[in-house]
Amino acid sequence: MEALSERQETILALIVHRYIDAAQPVGSRWLVEQYHLGVSPATVRNEMATLTEAGLLRQPHTSAGRIPTEQGYRYFVRRLLGETELPADERRLISHQFHQARGAINEWVQLAASVLARHSRVASVVTAPHAERAIFKHLELINTRGNQVLMVLVLLGGVVQQELLSLASTFEQSELSQTAQKITMAAMGKSSREVAALVEEFKGLHAEILLLVASVMMRVDGLAAGDIVRDGLTNFLGEPEFADVNSARTALRLFEERGFLDEVVAEALDTTSVGTVQVVIGGEGYWKELENCSIVLARYGAPGLATGALGVLGPTRMAYGRTISAVRYVAGLMSDLVIETFAGQGNSGLTQ
Amino acid sequence: MEALSERQETILALIVHRYIDAAQPVGSRWLVEQYHLGVSPATVRNEMATLTEAGLLRQPHTSAGRIPTEQGYRYFVRRLLGETELPADERRLISHQFHQARGAINEWVQLAASVLARHSRVASVVTAPHAERAIFKHLELINTRGNQVLMVLVLLGGVVQQELLSLASTFEQSELSQTAQKITMAAMGKSSREVAALVEEFKGLHAEILLLVASVMMRVDGLAAGDIVRDGLTNFLGEPEFADVNSARTALRLFEERGFLDEVVAEALDTTSVGTVQVVIGGEGYWKELENCSIVLARYGAPGLATGALGVLGPTRMAYGRTISAVRYVAGLMSDLVIETFAGQGNSGLTQ
DNA sequence: CTTTAGCACTCTCTATCCGAGAGTGCTAAT
DNA sequence: ATTAGCACTCTCGGATAGAGAGTGCTAAAG
Structure with missing residues (x-):
């Protein structure tokens, strides 16, 4: 693609901005009058024809x-949208909310989804942090009834x-507790494979439980991501591109089906490193269901330890500047949390 | 309200059925021809006028x-809709799926939501079972970093x-483990209040932790319901009453906001006993946002032990027969699960 | 007293048409 | 390279008309 002249870039940027704002095609005359470009509508029309x-x-x-076409959006996001950052007061507000929510990890995840939904004004998705490899920490066996054990x-x-x-067969609670304790001792800090190897050293109930533990851990290993939390579903029902109920x-x-999100997130986790924000505009030919949608996605956490993904899904005509900075900021906060929780080191970042 | 004649009831039932099916007003002529009523359209018109x-x-x-008006639906559901049951093959299918999903409680909850959404063809909600009073079973303290403890x-x-x-201040993992074990010994089987009372007997770290445990348990006590899982969100976007994006x-x-569902569920838990299915048609004047919606709700679990709620939210024009039986059946399965898991006694019911 | 045939009336739905408005592309002049 | 002028195209909103469906009423019949 040939490089655009400065004036062409200006015009493209103005059209994108205006269209994102008003959801209506932008005409040459309006553009000239509104922004006091020093040229006539005809000149703008010529440039538009080129674009x-x-x-x-x-x-x-x-x-x-x-x-704008999808390509137009991409050019805009890649070349014309400078590095943006959330306004300081919004950052402070968010950081404050995260401070308040100290506590359960799940609450953080939900808060992240809620914050993203509110600040980007589109639908948000956040996956719970997911350890690279499951590492055993503790086991508990609880007798419930007959031979059912939790x-x-x-x-x-x-x-x-x-x-x-x-x-x-049936076991007493005391027996189960002892077994759990013994296994905890033996398996502490071990990976799924190492736990499976432990089976050799035990027999009977111990071996049986160990096998189950190992299989659960392997299932966790195989998962691409943790639980998924969504928010802001209703946000994009207001947008004109979804006035038609079918779209x-x-x-x-897409948003409801976990499978699709898993796929996108897995893809993103593969190609994105922590700290960068990825923007997928209009499905990029990959997913045709995403025709009028864009995704802004980031990976958070500590690579090698635990990571998760978070982002938003909205109409292609979305306020990329604000959205990208919101995603980046929240991803940063979540990264800090993960590093904190998973016993790593790093700056908490919460204290401004 | 005066009692309706048999013919009036027939006509009402036919209109409700037909309208649920076709989403279009039902005319007298069509009614007579389709169902071979032995009377003329004029007669039907007279009865319609009365109704x-x-x-x-x-x-x-x-x-x-x-x-039908909302009142019409109510009359229909209460008086004309006989006891219905899910077809045996559907029951078998569902029961089979539940069998497959043995394992984590959360999976059962999700499965219930998915089954309800599929069989009722509207949106479903299931809350995780929630113990009447939180009872202490086990505590674990895990050192993460500095003075952060999970x-x-x-x-x-x-x-x-x-x-x-x-x-x-900072503690070693071994110290934390000992503390957790000591507290577990002391608090096993106790309620939040009893745990709080234990604080007297300890001091230092032990007392501090016990206080936190008690406060978490009290928070759980105060909760009306456990986690909420939704499914089938897109089901009702296809219905003509929601062709308008705003509705x-x-x-x-409503469906997304947890607050509203909490309210409805709490209301239902108050007024409904386990085993019965409650039908709320058109908000009953209470909730005006529910204007074109109905809720079919049931409580499941074991009263005094742990209960939850499950149900569906859909257009007033919904197939009540099928929906009510689906809700009732799934509630039964979930009750069995709760009784099993919470160490009670009772028939598993899963074996047909 | 109940049922029914007949009929005028009302209302929606769809298609069609028309004019206003907005914006473009092209050409020729600057 | 820029711009004024102009013909052309397309959408959108409103108006109009006819078809269709269904009712309510009246008067007659059972």
């Missing part, structure tokens, strides 16, 4: 103003897995 | 067919509460 030919703009119909497995970072087991429905379905 | 006067039917405009508190029934604490939005917002 249209370059595939950055398009017309909904012959005689309407221009709107297994509570605590992994590094405080991830808890619960499972209801049906054992071959709203497909977008919402 | 309209009684407030059970209404006309969208002067010259359209009739549609507290994992296991309550009766396998409910797990995690909390990140900031302690006054879809208000309904969806």
Whole structure:
């Protein structure tokens, strides 16, 4: 693609801004009058024609103003949208909320989703932090009834897995507690594979439980991400591109179905490093269901220890500046939390 | 309200059925021809006029067919809709799925939501089972970094509460483990109040932790319900009453906001006993946001031990027969699970 | 007293048409 | 390279008209 002249870039940027704001095609005359460009509408029209030919703009119909194409948005985001940051007062507000919510990890995740939804004004997704490899921390066995046993497995970072087991025979609670304690001693700090290897050294109930523990841990290892929390579902129902119920429905379905999000998040985790924000505009040809949608996504956490993903899903016509900075900021806060929780080191960052 | 004649009831039932099916006003002529009533359209019209006067039917405009009013739906559900049950093969299918999902409680809750959404074809809500009173089962303290400590508190029934604490000073993991073990010994099987009373007997770290444990347990006591899981959000976007984006939005917002659901569920838990299904049609004047919506709700679990709620939210024009039976059946399965998990006694019911 | 045939009336829904308005592309002049 | 002028295209809103569906009423019949 040939480089654009400065004036062309200005015009593209103005059109993107205006279109994001008003959701209506932008005309040459309006542009000149509004922004006091020192040229005539005809000149702007010529530039627009060039930009249209370059595939950055398009017309909904012959005689309407221009709107950005997906490529236009991409050019805008990559080249014209400078580094933005959330205003200091918003940052302070968010940081304050996160301070208030000290406590359960799940609450942090929900708070992150809620903050993102509110500040980006589109729908948000946050996955709970997920350890790179499950590391055994503690096991608890609780007798419930007959040969039903509730297994509570605590992994590094405080991830808890619960499972209801049906054992071959009945055991006393005291016996179960002893078993759990013995296994905890032996397996502390070990990975799923190492726990599986421990089976050799035990027999009977111990071995049986160890096997179950190892299999649960392997399942956790295999998971791409932790629990997913959503917020702001209703935000994009107000946007004009979803006035048609069907388009709203497909977008919402994507959002509801875990499988799709898993895929996107996995993809993002592969190609994105912690600290950078990735913007996927219009599905990039990959996902055709995302036709009018964009995704702004970031990875958070500590690589090698535990990571998660968070981001937003909204119409392509979205306020990228604000959204990107919100995602980046919240990802930073969540990273601090993960490092704190998973016994690493690092600046908490919460204290401004 | 005067009692309706048999013929009036027939006509009301037919109109409700047909309207639920087709979402279009029902006319007298069509009714007579379709169902081979042995009377003329004029007769049916007379009866319709009576039913309209009684407030059970209404006309969208002067010259359209009739549609049921909310009162009409209520009469239909209460008096005309006989006891229905899910077809045996559907029951078997569901029961089979529940069998497959043995394991974590959360998975059961999610499965229940998914099954309800699929079988009722509207949006579903399921709350996790919530113990009547939190009973201490086990405590774990995990050192993370500096004076940050992760507290994992296991309550009766396998409910797990995690909390990140900031302690006054730093402790070794071994010290924390000992403390946790000591507290576990002392608090096993106790309620929040009893745990709080234990504080007297300890001092220093032990007392500090005990206080935190008690406060978390009290918070759990105060909660009306456990986690809420939703499914089938997109189901009702297809319905014609939500063709207007705004109405879809208000309904969806209700569904997304936890506060509202909490209120409804709390209300339902108060007035409904386990085993019965409650139908709220059109908000009953209470909640005006529910104008075109109905709720079918049931309580499940074991009163005095642990209970939860599950149900669906959909357009007033919903297939009540199928929905009510689905809700009732799933509530039964979940009750069995709760009784099993919370160490009670009772028939598992899963084995057909 | 109940039922029914007949009929005028009302209201929605769809298609069609028309004019206003907005914006473009092209051409020729600056 | 820029711009004024102009013809052309397309959408959008409102008005109009006819078809269709269904009712309520009246008067007659059972």
